[in-house]
Structures are given as structure tokens and as C-alpha cells.
Amino acid sequence: MARTLIRRIAFGVIAVLGVAVLAFLLEFVVPGDPARAIAPRAQSAAVLENIRIQLHLNRPLIIQFLDYFGELFRGNLGTSYVQRQSVTSLILPRLATTGYLALAGVIAEVIIGGTLGIASTLYARLRAAVAAVNLTLLALPQFVVGLVLLLIFGFRLHMAPVTGGAGLAEIVLPALTLGLVGAPWYAQIVADQLADSLASAYVRTAVAKGLPDRYILWRHVMRNVLSPAITMIGMDLGAYLSGVVTVEVVFGWPGIGLLAVDSLQNLDRPVVMGTVIVGAIAVVFFNLVADVLRMYIDPRTMQDPA
């Protein structure tokens, strides 16, 4: 168990580093001059050159690379080109804001998807209806669902704020958007697992033992259903924390996704790098948490591959 964990963490560190290196190189492939982005109206070449010198942009790529990663290993993500403050101090509050949304979105996904999946498995009459709902939701992109919700509940019914922000009232629609768009995946996995489990030999054993139906469902079936769902929750939390860009843009949710988009447009390389690295760490971290949780729920996954 401990060995598995250490190996997983080591792989995680390698993955994050790989992502960082790739992102760094990509930034130099993207056309554009950060100096022009910072001083768009500056006409004189001397001013632009001065900015480049200040930001060390005129040095060879390899030197810039070593500089950046040297600082990174000291925990320093650098300073924003545009906002003149440290990337860490820009990202951390945004990370928390996105964190609320990610959590609320995953909860919505699990509730909506789980309900759909359970309903379609246990009640044969609902199967076709649930399949239709699933297919519709799968076909809709996030921004369409988000805009439709905003239109109906925000502009028509005035039940939700439309001005953006990160309060309790503002979280409902973006979380619902994430929930609706992600629900079909959960519905499918829950329905499949539930059907497998209900048809399994161990459930027949439980029936043969004369255990009550409800007891069998919760004690024998649900734990087997939960295990793959947890892996998906971990993946979603990581992915959402690395930026739910569309939803944040549609609803004006001041999270890390919005920051990433802004800084990409401004060619604010240190901030872009920061959001990418933080996102990669989030993905690795939540996958790891999901795996550890799974080991407790399904002890078969605890075995070290010899």
C-alpha cells in the first residue's frame, strides 16, 4: 500500500513536470510579442526593447527555461507581466473560487447522473426516457446549456443573478450546467455497474441468505457501484480545477479558467504557466485521492502488482 502510494506520487511529479515543460515550449510557439501586449500603443522600438530586457525576453530560450524551472523548484511561479504581482497571489484566490464551483458541479453531476442511472436500471419503464435524456445532454455543449439556463432562470424568471460573481446565489446555474453536461457519464456508469451487480452471483448468494432487499442494495450492491464512480469523480474534480473555462466565461465566474483565458490573450506567460501547472497538480492530486479511496472501498485494488 505504502509502496503503491509512493510510486503513484513519483509518477504524479513526473507528469506535472512533463506538462510544465510542454507548456513552456508551447508558449514560444504561440505567435505574438508579450512586449507589444503590455504596451500596445508604444510606437518606439526602444520602449519595446526596454520591456523585453526587463522581462529577460531577449535571452536565449535555454537560459529562460533554466531560469524559470530554477525558480519553480524554489516554489516561485514568477510575476505577472501585466498585473505586476506574483503569480501565486493571483492564482490562489482564483483556485479557491474555482474549487467551490468544481465541488458543486461534481455534486450536481453525481446526484443527477446517479438518479438517472439508478432509475433506468431499477424501473424498466423509465429506461427509454432516461436514454433519451442522456443522449440529449451528451449532444449539448457546455456553453449552450449554460446560456439556455442563464436565459431561462436569469433573464426570464429572474430567479438567478446574471451579473457574474462568486457568491452562493451565483454558483447555482454554473454548477447545474456542469452537472447536466457531466450527468450522462455518471448515469451510464452507474446503470452498467448496477445491472452487473444485480445480476451477479454474489447478489444471488445474498438473496439465498434471505437478506432484505434494501439491505442487499445498500450493503452488497452499492459498494460495488461506487468504486468506478469514485475514479470518475476524482478525474472530474481535477479537470474542473484546472479550469472550467467555458462555464466561467459564460457565467462570469471569477475562477482560474477565466484567469487563464485572460492571460493567454495578454501573452502573460508566467500566469499561463501558473494556471497550467496548478491544473496539472490538481489532476494528479485528485486522481491519487480517488485511488486511495477506492482501495478502502474495493480492497481488490489494493494489491501491489508483483
Place this chain on the structure above:
Amino acid sequence: MSAGPATTASAPGPATRAAALEVESLRVCYAGLPAVDDVSLRVEPGQVAALIGETGSGKSSLALGVARLLPSSAVATGRVRIAGAELAELPARQARQRRAGLVGYIAQDAMAALNPVLPVGQQIGELFRVHRGLSRGDASHQAVQELARVWIDRPEQVAHAYPHQLSGGMRQRVMIAMAMALSPPLLIADEPTTALDVSTQAEILGLVGELQAQTGSGILWITHDMGVVAELADWVAVMYAGRIVEQGPARDVFEHAMHPYTGGLLRTRQDLRTGRPGTPLYQIDGAPPALSAGRPGCAFAPRCLRRTEICAERRPELVAAGPALGATAAQGAGTPAAGTVAPTPSPEPPWLAACHHPEVSS
């Protein structure tokens, strides 16, 4: 064996002790097609009845029908009495409450039949929590005792293990402990040793024999392994295409099989034991028929070496057979009242075969 008190707590006591299992004209149909067709059989307390036949002959459907564990797509008719109780007639809730006390079910693949995410001790203990109202602590204590009863070393540790951490033999013993936990009068074992190696098989057989001596349960042992039958069974019923084609005391059937199908099964086994290397093993040519409704004649006829015209036209009844009757019953038609299982248990259970041309031994 008659000295022990009956374990059937609530059987409304008839003068004689009720049979562990009495099946009358059981039919199990899937989508209108019979997998089990008009089967009657009886297992006495303390007896091991072996049900043999090829894959697809309806053995498992019969077992599940007896325990009322058939999938909802199956339709079962007929009567099943377990220690006098008609489990199939009870309302669902009562059936659930009484099932584990009446019949223990040992599945073929213990790995699949045990829940992979629960420690085995809990899986045994929950029987006592649900049916005997024991507390969590008492139930787990009881589970450890049940594990010890099936010859498991260090039962305290094993109780905390998950199924995948145990060996195949240990898992099957856990299954047996679960099936026997409430001391049911009937035990159904659905090929429990098929997936095990030979020495583990022998251990399991020994264990079941000892447990049965303690509890006096009747056992319905489903298998296609004639070796297991020889080792264990008092009584044998041979199934083919959903019907019993021959049944009788194990020793008699083994010595002179009346039905050509039984004879074929026995010969395959004999070849395995005594066949010289290099010589081909005996096999019954052809394959069992697919499920079908209302087929005339004998289902085995297409594969049978003794078939004549009548075999394709008329289905042979299950009638008394055996050397004593052989001389008079050879032509089959005679012998009235032998078509059904005798209603009163006789000391010498009848030997029956369903064949127009039973083998009459010298």
C-alpha cells in the same frame, strides 16, 4: 441418524419425519421453453442425492427452482416441499425470512458468489444479524465459530480477509459455512468442487460428509463428475434435456445402469480411469438437444445406440427398473402405478428408468 432431533423447527409434525426435499412435477420454463420438465424427486434427511447430467441438462435450473432463486424471466410450476414447507407458495417476504433456514445454497464459483468488497466474516455474520437478531459483535463472534466449523485455521484472522485473499478451497469452505450457518434441513451444492484441484476437492467432500453427519441435513449435490458421485452419493438421479431419465440407489445405478445415457456417462469415467495411453476416450456422440416444447419421443434417441422406431414416436415413461423387475418390465409398457414417485417413503427407494429398451443385466 434417527436419534438426533429434527432440525425443522416449525414443520407441522407428521408422524414420520418429512423428507428433506420433495419435488413433484416441477417444470421450469424460460420464454415458454422447458429447461426442467416434469421432474419429481425426493431427498431424505441425512442422504446425499446426486443430480448428474451434461451442461444444459437443467440441473442448475432445478436447483434454483427448489431454492426459489430463479431469475424473474423463469416460470416454475409444480410442488416443492423442503422439510414439509412449501417455500414457493409463501408470500415473498416470508419466503425471504425462511429461505436460509430451510435451504443452504453452495454455488459453483465461490469467487463470484462471495461479495468482493466485504470481509468474509461479515458475510457470514450478517446471516445471524438478520435472522437471529444478534448484535454486530455477537454476529462476528459467531462467524468465527462457523469458520472454525468448516476446518479453517486461524478463523479470527480469516474472518477479516476479503474473498480474493483466500485460496479457492478456503473460499468454498466459506460458502459452505454460510450455507450451513442456520443448519437448514436441505443443502443444495451446485458443482461446488468443479473449480478446485483434486486434493482440495477431496477435502471439501470430506468436510461436507462430516458436517452432514453432525446436522443430518439432506443434500442435493449437482455435478457432472461421476467420481464425486461414487464418493459421496446414496442416491443418483440422471438428467437429460430437462427430464430425469434414470434414478435409483447409487450403488445399483453404478453397477447396472439401465438407461443408455447413464451407461455412456459411466463409461466415459471408466475410460478416464483405466484407459490405456494413446487410446481414444469413449464419448457419447452428438450434443444434447436445444430447449424445445412438446417434442415427441425420447430426447436421447438421436444419440442412442439402442434406438428403434418407437423411440422417435413415444416418450418413454419413468418406470420401475432394476434386475428384480427386469424380467417382467423389459418391454416397458406394463407395471402400473410405477410412473410416479411412490408417495410414502419406502425403505428401499424405487429404481426408475425412462427408456423403451432398458439394459437388463444378467
